[in-house]
Amino acid sequence: MELVKNRKQVKIIRTIFLALLGTIILAISSKIKIPFYPIPMTMQTLVVLLLGILFGWKLGVATVLLYLFEGVIGLPVFAGTPEKGIGLMYFTGPTMGYLIGFIPAVFFAGFFKVPFKYNLIHRFLINFIIYTFSVSFIYIFGLIWLTNFVPVEKVLIFGALPFLPAELLKISILAVFATLFNRSILSWRSFR
Numbered sequence: 001m002e003l004v005k006n007r008k009q010v011k012i013i014r015t016i017f018l019a020l021l022g023t024i025i026l027a028i029s030s031k032i033k034i035p036f037y038p039i040p041m042t043m044q045t046l047v048v049l050l051l052g053i054l055f056g057w058k059l060g061v062a063t064v065l066l067y068l069f070e071g072v073i074g075l076p077v078f079a080g081t082p083e084k085g086i087g088l089m090y091f092t093g094p095t096m097g098y099l100i101g102f103i104p105a106v107f108f109a110g111f112f113k114v115p116f117k118y119n120l121i122h123r124f125l126i127n128f129i130i131y132t133f134s135v136s137f138i139y140i141f142g143l144i145w146l147t148n149f150v151p152v153e154k155v156l157i158f159g160a161l162p163f164l165p166a167e168l169l170k171i172s173i174l175a176v177f178a179t180l181f182n183r184s185i186l187s188w189r190s191f192r
Contacts (some may be wrong), residue, residue: 097145
């Protein structure tokens with residue numbers, strides 16, 4: 001009986017540790033700006049999808065929700081903080097839709113898995129489609145919210161088109177990663 005109780009405690013501690021580690025990595029990824037044409041890219045969307053791949057959908061969603069909570073209460077975890085404000089004031093700004101879109105993105109990246117029985121090319125294509133589908137939620141939510149700040153006819157120009165080349169690169173990197181490595185080997189999927 002004591003052994004079962006200890007295992008549950010270890011699992012809870014490990015879950016909390018992984019969620020906190022995930023939020024730290026997500027916060028760091030939001031601050032890293034890589035020169036890219038036409039707009040510098042952050043690694044944030046790559047890390048959001050990677051959390052889903054590695055943690056599974058349950059822990060991935062919990063991690064993203066914790067990250068958003070940290071930002072709302074004023075921790076400088078978002079890309080433009082503290083320069084452009086912190087807390088709820090920053091969260092409800094033009095990027096709120098994108099940030100909310102992290103939740104379904106991490107969910108779908110963690111929920112769908114490609115069986116290892118397919119050959120490399122099929123696994124890559126399926127993974128690429130899954131991650132493109134996942135990232136699309138970030139942009140759908142982001143563009144809808146952005147209409148509160150930018151005229152509707154310019155929303156795509158300012159809110160999506162400049163970022164698409166970088167997103168395709170990040171999705172391709174993740175698809176290669178997930179294709180080459182069996183998810184059961186590199187994930188903490190026991191949290192499902």
